[in-house]
Structure formats: structure tokens, C-alpha cells
Amino acid sequence: MKRMISLVLALMAAALLTPSLAAEPAAAQSKPAGARIEMGVGHFNRDGKAFHYWDKAAEIPAGCARCHAAQGVPEYLANGKNAPAKQVKNAYACTNCHADMLSYERHKVSKLTFASGLEVDAGLNDANLCMTCHQGRESTASVNKAIAGKALDTPDPALAFIHVHYFPAGATLFGTQAKVAYEFAGKTYDGRYKHPKQLDNCLACHDPHSGQAKVEKCDSCHTDKGDRIADYRSELKQSMDSLYAGIQQYAIKVGGVPLAYSSKASPYWYTDSNGNGVVDDDELKPTNSYKAYTPRLLQAVFNYTFLLRDPGAAFHNRSYAGQIVHDSLESLAASGQSGVNMKGRTRP
Template sequence: MAKRNWKVGFLVAILIGLAGPAMAQQSSPQVSIVQKWLGSGHANPESPSFTHWSGQDAIPANCAMCHSGEGFRDFWGVDGSTVGVIDHPIVPGGVVDCETCHNDVMATPQPVTFPSGITINAEGTVATCMTCHQGRQSGPAVAAATAGMVADAVNADLRFINPHYAPAAAMQMGSAGGGGYQYPGLSYMTRFTHVRSITQCIDCHDPHSLEIEVQSCVRCHGTEDLRAIRTSMGDYDGDGHTDSGIYADISSLSKTLREAIGTYSVNIVQTEIAYVDRFPYFVHAENTEDAGTVYTSWTPRLLRAAYNYKFVTSDPGAYAHNPHYAIQLLHDSIADLGGAMGHHYPIGERPH
């Protein structure tokens, strides 16, 4: 463990030295790239994404794929191993380093299988991003977990299904990726294709700093405030306004769904739920006997809505990655909970 952390620290120290003032004066493209990478979350050895397993002998295989550059390379067979599995222990302490993305395997299009079981033939080098930004769960998993159960009856076998963090690829793919829980009988937005010149993650995000290259948006949308952008004129949150960015509709609907989840838990389940922005996310509310402990009184209807809430809000860029898919999931979850309570939420029109 100490040896691994020493190696990471030594690598970072070397790169900092390379990117120092003396070399910066040369305006070298390599220096710029190193500086950008060093400032990104991918290079931060102190991030919980990389320190969560500190003190353990190895990162669990199903986590190592994305929480270690070495694990990623093992999963994709960059090191000559079998593709699709982690077949040797990955010691904690690594980061998403240069070779994670810059290798012969990831330089070519690769098929990426999402948690839903759907395989997407990724274009260009998108497979690198898709691998770790697809989430860890799916709508079909929620459907399978609740199949055959009475919608509003508490079932002791149910537990919250966590889609994990930053599922940008699953959001962008929409129904083609199966990331959200999709209510039977309704249609859902497929992949959000944006425009012809923007088809890959790095068309919007700097591949090293990870920051959004705002000027590529300004050329068409005329603003650097990305949350103010709106190209759809529907009133999707029922506030009577269409002059704000689509981000505002998603934010408003997310708030409404969170409130509906709480109201349903009181009126139907009779065990109040609360959301906290950390694991385990859904807990017993403060005024209950088990306040603050993991919530266990799940009905199928409540679990489906809670999953969609977490899926949408876990992608802070949903308004750009696939706004209509996010809105559809929120709309349908709110309507489903409201229907069970005999309450109509004025949430505007549903995009089609």
C-alpha cells in the first residue's frame, strides 16, 4: 500500500516538475496537457474516488475497473490479460493516469456493455468514457427486482438500488442504454445526438482538464451560461415559463419528485423517508423512531421513483446530455406516485 502511494506521489512530483515555470515558458503542448491533467479529478490521489479503499490489500474487482488506471487497463486487456475481467489484485493508490486512455486498445472503437445488458458500439474513443460513466445499475434491474409485487405494498425483500455516480453516458444514450426505470406503455427518448459535429465526449469536454469547452457552445447558443440554454419551447415543469434554460425545468421537476417521494412515504407507506446526499441516500426521516438509519420500508412504486430521482440527479449535466430523457423519467415518476395518492401534480407537458 505504502509502496503504491509512493509511486503515485513520485509520478505526480515528476509531472509537476515537468510542468513547472521553466518548461511553461516554452509553451510546449505537452506541458499544457500535463498541467490540465494535474488539475483534474482524474489526477487527484487524495480524491475519495481513489482513497476509499486505503488500508485494504486490493480494490474490489467490480470497483477497480474505474477507480484505478491499472484496473481499467486490466479490464480492457491493455496489459495482455483477458478482456472484460479484472484477473489480478489491484492495489489502492492509483489514479486515472495517461496510459488509461492513451493505449492501442482504447484508440479504436470498442463495444461497451451497459448495466442493462445492452451493448453499444462506441464511436471513436468514446468507449473510454462510456466504460466508467454508465452507472452501476439500470432500469431493467429495478423492473426485475419489483416484478410480480403489489405496487403499494411494503416488501421486506426490497432495498434501494443505487445507480451510482456521474452516469453521463447512460443519460446520453437514453432508452438505447436503459439507464432509467422506464414505465411500461410509455415511449422514451433514445440517444441525444446533439449536432453532427458533436458526437463524442471530447467534442465538449477537454480530455485532460475535463472542463467544458464553453466556446464550442457559444458559437451556436450565444451564451457562456450553459444552464441558460434552451432549444425546446415546451413548459415541462408547469411554471408557465419557457424563457429559462432547460436546466431549470429538470431542477424543478427533481424537487417535485423528491417532495412526492416524501409525501407518498407518509400517506401510503406510513413510514416517512428522507433523502441525504451521501450513502445510503434514503433514510428514515428525523421524526421517526429509526431516524437517520437506512430506509427499509420500500414498495415497488416507491423504489422505482427513488431510483429515477437518484439516476437523474447523479448526472449534473443531464440538461446537456439528454434533457428530454431526464424530464420523461421525472415526469413519469411524479405522475405514478401522484396517481397512487389520488393527487395531480401540475408539472406541465411531457416531451415526446
């Protein structure tokens, strides 16, 4: 009898200490399989500039708040614009993407508007939500506005670098349907690049929290044998290297001032005072920003930076990426001042 009583008491204690699955909210039980948060990367990079650039400031400017404020995305989706936002040190909030933190339901986004003013619908809510931010902030239209009425090869101190901004993957994906990369007049460009249906959305290829590519998904189609994707990346890099060399030579011959790029700080393109081809530490300062742009140079620099800002361009839309770099090279070659030779180059 004593043994029976002890067993009953032990079972009662275990029942009290062990949470019941039946007592859990239904939404909590339906948490997506594999969903996880890794601090220090992507949207949760506590040390990254993207969400902490304004830690010492009173607020985040309205133009930046959509994608950098703790609650910027839902405000933009509700109002179509943002007001200046208070900077908080816990940075990007989960509720920027999730409308409900029990069910993990995402905000509803029926369509998105690119910086060009063009609207698209990716056909999937989550993809529209991702591209609400991952689309760039400048476009063909803003470059054309800056160079309107100016002689193509005449330096103009009123011209300044136009920065597309970081990770414009959605703009690459949709190509000419977005018109964010600079498209040259008289040329035709590819539109949306479509992957196989099961992989034709942002979250099929990227972790939503870290942004990291799900490489194992790529392996299902892109194998080591006969795979062309590595070649596409290599070809694009070679074309970009040629474009950078052409930009530098054109800047010297037409602008009379050497130009070099540095990823370390805005405005990224600096006067190469000593002409050694790189931005040295003493040249890396806002007052040394490049000031001898011509319209042709601005077009080329915009596209080169666009491709740098989307490191996955060869995957997102390789033909469109190839077209804009090819046309930028062709434009520089037409000046006769860049050293670019188009012989043997084929437009994608």
C-alpha cells in the same frame, strides 16, 4: 582572431546545452495541442474518494476495479471482466486510457455494453472509451428484477435502495438505447441525443483529464439571447423538486415512515426519524437506511438519484431526462398518495 575563437566556443556550448528538436522522439513532438494535466481534479483528484476509497484496504473489489483501479480499464477491455485489484496510492494511472504513453494513443473500444446488457457504438473510439466507465452500474432490468411479483404499493422490507452509481452521462446520452434510467412499461422513450457533428462526442465538450466542460464551446451555439439551455436546466430542476416532494409524501402515507435524501454517505436515502424533512447528523448512519420501500417508491427513487448523478442531464439528453422525471411523477400521482398533481404538465 581571439574574438572569432570566443564566438565559436560560445556557439558550441549553446549547442551542447540546448536540446535538439531533431533528437526528440517523433511521438513526443506530436503531443496533442492543449493537452494538460491538472492535479487535484477529475481523474487526478488525489484527495477524492473515487480513487482512494480503498487506501486502507488490501484490494479493490472486482466489481469496482474496472473504473477505480490503476489498471482496471485495460484489464476489462482485454477480458470483459475484472479481478480484485491491488490499491495503489497514486490512484488512477494514465495507462487506463492511453495504450501508448509516447504517442498518447487511446485504447481501442469498438463498442460498449451498458448495465442493461444493451450494446452500442458511439461511432468514435474515444467516446466509447469514456463511456466504458461513465455509464452507471444498475438499470431498468435490475430494478424490475428486484420488484418482480411484488404489489406496487405494499412496503416490503426485502427491498433496498438500488444505486445507479456516479456520472452515468453515457446512459443519459443514449437514452432508451441504454435503458439505464428506469423506464416504465408501456411508455416510449427517446434514444441517443445528437449535438452538431463537430460537438457530438465526449471530448469535444469535456476536458479528458479534469472532466470539466469546455464552456466556450457551448457559447458558439448557446448565447445569452434567446438561449433555452438555462430554461431546460431550470425546468428539469423544478420537476425534480416536485418529484422529491412527492417521494417524501408517498413514503409517509404508504410506508408510514418518513424518508429523506443526503449526498453525504451511502446509502443516501435514510429514515427521517424526527420528520423534519432532512437527514440530520445523528440519522446519517448505515443502520438508519430506509426500509419501507414499495416497488413504486423504488422506481421513483432510482430515477431521482439517476438525475442527481448526472448533473449534465439537461445537456446530454434533455428530452429523455424530462421523460423519466415526468413518468416518475405520473406514477406517484397514480397512487393517489403523493400529493403530485399532473395538471398542466406536458411530457417531453
